[in-house]
Amino acid sequence: MEHHAFDAIVIGAGIAGATAAAHLSATRRVALLEAEETAGYHATGRSAAIWIRNYGSPDARIFTAASRGFFEAPPPGFADAPLMRARPVVHLAPADQVADLRAMIAEGADMREIPLDRVRAMVPALRPGYAALAAIEADCFDIDVAAMHQGFLRQARAAGGALALRSRAGRIWRQGGAWHAETASGAVFSAPVVVNAAGAWGDEVARIAGLAPIGLQPKRRTACIIDPGAHDCADWPLLGDAGHSWYVRAEARRKLMVSPADETDSDPCDAQPDEFDVAVAVDRMQQALEIPVSRIEHRWAGLRSFTPDRGLAIGVGTEKGFFWMVGQGGYGMQTAPAAGRLLAALVAGQDPGDLAAAVPLCDPLRFARKAAA
Ligand SMILES: Cc1cc2nc3c(=O)[nH]c(=O)nc-3n(C[C@H](O)[C@H](O)[C@H](O)COP(=O)(O)OP(=O)(O)OC[C@H]3O[C@@H](n4cnc5c(N)ncnc54)[C@H](O)[C@@H]3O)c2cc1C
Numbered sequence: 001m002e003h004h005a006f007d008a009i010v011i012g013a014g015i016a017g018a019t020a021a022a023h024l025s026a027t028r029r030v031a032l033l034e035a036e037e038t039a040g041y042h043a044t045g046r047s048a049a050i051w052i053r054n055y056g057s058p059d060a061r062i063f064t065a066a067s068r069g070f071f072e073a074p075p076p077g078f079a080d081a082p083l084m085r086a087r088p089v090v091h092l093a094p095a096d097q098v099a100d101l102r103a104m105i106a107e108g109a110d111m112r113e114i115p116l117d118r119v120r121a122m123v124p125a126l127r128p129g130y131a132a133l134a135a136i137e138a139d140c141f142d143i144d145v146a147a148m149h150q151g152f153l154r155q156a157r158a159a160g161g162a163l164a165l166r167s168r169a170g171r172i173w174r175q176g177g178a179w180h181a182e183t184a185s186g187a188v189f190s191a192p193v194v195v196n197a198a199g200a201w202g203d204e205v206a207r208i209a210g211l212a213p214i215g216l217q218p219k220r221r222t223a224c225i226i227d228p229g230a231h232d233c234a235d236w237p238l239l240g241d242a243g244h245s246w247y248v249r250a251e252a253r254r255k256l257m258v259s260p261a262d263e264t265d266s267d268p269c270d271a272q273p274d275e276f277d278v279a280v281a282v283d284r285m286q287q288a289l290e291i292p293v294s295r296i297e298h299r300w301a302g303l304r305s306f307t308p309d310r311g312l313a314i315g316v317g318t319e320k321g322f323f324w325m326v327g328q329g330g331y332g333m334q335t336a337p338a339a340g341r342l343l344a345a346l347v348a349g350q351d352p353g354d355l356a357a358a359v360p361l362c363d364p365l366r367f368a369r370k371a372a373a
Contacts, residue, residue: 001186006031006162008193008347009181011169011205013039015145015332016325017197018152019340024195024347025159031189032156033181035168035201040149042270043199043332046302048223048249048257049145050238051334052089054108054137057311059361063335063342066354070337071143078155079147087249088237089140090119092131092288101133101242111137123236125228125289140238142249143333152340164189172209179209179321193347195323200268200303202313202326209322214313214367216326218303219263222277225298228256228291239288246284255297258285266303273301304330313364314339315346323347324364 007028010017018039021030036042051071053064071084091111093101105111114136120126153163167183172194174180179194198205203213233250240247240261249257260281264274282293307313307327312335316323325343328335342355342362352359360366 001188004031004162004187004189006189006191008195009033009179009189009191010195010197011181012196012198012201013153013163013165014042014044014197014199015040015149015152015336016199016328016339017195018149018156019336020195020197020325020343021156021161022152023340023344025156025161026344027348028193029159030156030161031191032153032161032163033167033169033183033189034163034165037166039153039163039165040146043302043304043328044145044149046223046271046300047145047333048259049143049333050087050089050140050249051084051143052137052140052238054104054111055334056329056331057309057361059311059358060329060331060335062355062358062361063312063338064331066338067335071141074151078151079144081144081147083144083148083151084141085144087140087142089137090114090122090237090239091135091137091242092119092239093133093242094130095132097242098133101135104242105135108137110139111135123239123289125231125291127288127290130288135242136237145333148333148336152336169205169208172205174319174321193321193323195325195343195347197325199326199328200266200305202305202324204268206317209319211317211319211322212368214324214326214364215308216305217308218266218268218305220266220271220301221259221304221330222262222273222281222301223257223259223299224273224278224281224296225251225255225257226282226291226293226296227254231291241284241288246281246288248285248289256291258282260284263304268303271301271303273299277301308367312339312362314343314362315359315364317364318368327362
């Protein structure tokens with residue numbers, strides 16, 4: 001049996017595991033275990049790659065805002081190209097969603113009403129009469145997810161870390177003050193710290209380690225790519241309804257991503273798109289945009305995994321040295337730089353600084369405490 005001793009083991013090499021490994025690697029040698037043949041095969045490779053300030057749970061918003069500086073100015077050598085490209089977000093309200101949008105404008109930072117003819121100037125395909133009110137968040141951007149993910153993995157490797165692919169942790173136990181993880185090939189990795197960054201499999205990994213789950217629920221989201229016909233959509237804002245029942249985002253001049261913003265409960269799995277959800281996406285989009293669709297160029301689905309209160313779970317669990325880094329839901333990309341920074345601070349027992357307000361909100365033990373109360 002091969003045995004590899006490290007300072008920390010991270011389970012899962014999606015964006016959560018990658019940022020955790022990169023931030024931990026400043027002071028520790030990290031083994032990053034990934035079940036699949038490639039890192040980023042699951043949720044991380046399937047996202048819409050957008051940063052939206054007014055999105056998600058209260059702790060997600062703290063991480064999102066605190067991550068902005070990283071996207072603007074990543075460390076030297078982190079990536080060859082910029083990590084961000086400006087793309088405003090426009091929310092449309094049909095008559096029955098006007099009150100919802102007004103509430104979003106009142107609560108949101110940097111969100112303001114915008115005349116509908118201004119929206120039509122940006123998106124000529126907008127059907128007259130679809131929306132009664134529109135609002136814009138100008139300060140949003142596309143994220144180069146592949147560049148960020150690779151950048152974090154490179155950082156971990158450069159500091160002496162190891163990325164072990166095809167290495168599902170199938171047995172996890174604590175012995176002699178260290179956590180041990182045995183992979184499918186029989187190799188055993190040990191370290192005083194283990195980080196559960198297994199995405200949709202987060203609760204499964206806890207169970208394998210003999211610990212209580214926190215109630216993670218993976219939810220399938222579907223997306224497809226269509227040709228926007230006569231339109232060049234490259235510079236369109238991300239556009240969706242205030243009721244979160246559809247959105248579109250340009251992938252290229254002639255490629256428009258369309259999603260029904262679905263949230264279908266799922267077990268952890270290699271999520272596949274359902275034809276019905278693709279049809280719903282196109283139908284809802286076509287109620288708002290005059291775009292004929294003769295062919296779906298590409299379709300996919302991924303799992304967005306939520307804790308019971310839809311906040312993240314970052315921090316130590318019930319057992320010494322077992323850290324959670326799960327529940328990134330629909331905001332794992334935009335929160336990643338700050339979330340990894342907090343995880344590393346908590347592992348090191350350091351002051352979380354500007355992220356202090358997020359600590360109680362993302363405490364993994366909050367669910368057990370609530371159940372016990
Ligand atoms: C359609 C869609 C659109 C999205 N849009 C956005 C967006 O615009 N902006 C944004 O910020 N976020 C978005 N997200 C959310 C984002 O993609 C996720 O929050 C993020 O990818 C979660 O990353 P993760 O590393 O936790 O999970 P994953 O990428 O799923 O990684 C978990 C990894 O753990 C591995 N694993 C599991 N069990 C084991 C084990 N026992 N041993 C070893 N490895 C294991 C898995 O193989 C997997 O690779 C979107 C998601 C979807 C599906």
